[in-house]
Amino acid sequence: MSELLVGEGPPDSELVRAAQAGDAACLGLMLSRHRAGMYAVALALLGHSPDAEDAVQEATLIALRRIGDIRDPKAAGPWLRMVVRNVCRAQLRRRSPISMAEPPARALTGASTGPPDPAEVLDLHALRDWVWSAVEDLSPALRLVTLLRYFTDVTSYEDIAALCDTPVGTVRSRLSEARRKLSDALEGAAERVHDDARAMNAKHRTIAEEAMASAHRGEIVSALSGRWSPQAEVMWPSGKRTRLDYLGGAFDRDLSDGVRHEITNVVASRQVVIWEAALHNPPEDPFHCPPGVVWVHFLDPSGRVGRVRLYHPRRGR
Missing domain, CATH: 1.10.1740.10 (RNA polymerase sigma factor, region 2, helix turn helix motif)
Known part of the structure; x- marks a missing residue:
């Protein structure tokens, strides 16, 4: 103390x-x-x-x-x-x-600072x-x-x-x-040894951005397979459950339709990693996809992804 x-x-x-x-x-x-x-x-x-x-x-x-x-x-x-x-x-x-609408948490302090x-x-x-x-x-x-x-x-x-x-x-x-x-x-706080949260978030931000870059090259499955369990399951916003290979096909369809994914935020802990991504639709079809998608990765004890849930926040938030 x-x-x-x-x-x-x-x-x-x-x-x-x-x-x-x-x-x-x-x-x-x-x-x-x-x-x-x-x-x-x-x-x-x-x-x-x-x-x-x-x-x-x-x-x-x-x-x-x-x-x-x-x-x-x-x-x-x-x-x-x-x-x-x-x-x-x-x-x-x-x-x-x-x-x-609920105000964002940063607005509750009354601070007049910008958008961080x-x-x-x-x-x-x-x-x-x-x-x-x-x-x-x-x-x-x-x-x-x-x-x-x-x-x-x-x-x-x-x-x-x-x-x-x-x-x-x-x-x-x-x-x-x-x-x-x-x-x-x-x-009841007392001094203790802490994980380096900045390093953890930076690591997972790099992983997310590399995964999106690979997806845009049509290589999302190979990019993720080394970090995912072979039995990893993806739950889609519709409730459908698939394996990783289906995710590759979905990305390929997005690419062919002119949709691009951009990582906007990454939050990482030892057992849960959250990616937020913007979905950029082609000008000729601005409502092809929702404006964004959230990936919630649940890690197994070995640190590999065992389960992923995808979610589209409500349009207009």
Whole structure:
């Protein structure tokens, strides 16, 4: 544990600077110190309900990813309460009888920065390795919904439910449990050895881009076969299940129709790897394919792909 935790406790400014330098224990102490104020904001806006606790846990994860956004280290308390307030307002909008899209997680901080996604923000500071290690400690079901919700563009409960083939209510409960476990882990954080998350993501990004390049040469099956189990199964958006060789034929048909695939995001853990790809249709047939596809790879104990699920996010997201 950091020596900053000895004695009466350091001021917020020291905790913020230490957290921004990668000390998860100091971030956990800062969040514990302000938890009561954060919860008070949630109760004031949402009332006494499980939603208030969920809002605090959601804000905790946002603070974990966005601690680098604090410009005045002395203002940690107001910043954390602002994050909770924005999370609560998002929840209230979702309760509205008027259908509204959920805002992306990065919008909930109130930051006016540009379009970087959460994974890019996470890479800006040393806490990323703690985050990935904590995510790895979740059960497979909790890990998958967490990766989708916080590190890809598949963020709506409906899209996650469709991809995971599970009811929306189950997605909500799994995310709630995952948030609680990650919040508890952060508050009890101690120094430990972490995997190099940046290296893992870079490795799998290279694999994904090389696979797409091979696909455009008509060599997708040979490119993937060395990393896939011979019994690997592909589940298509239609629910059809096939082997790898069928995937090659599908890519060839796309190529002949003028469709090109472009990797836009890769999120990797030891057991799940997610690729997001844009589908570029030919100008003369702009709606030939959906605008994108998500690949969820489930790895077996040897690290080879044992199962893949393909999913098309809803058009217009």
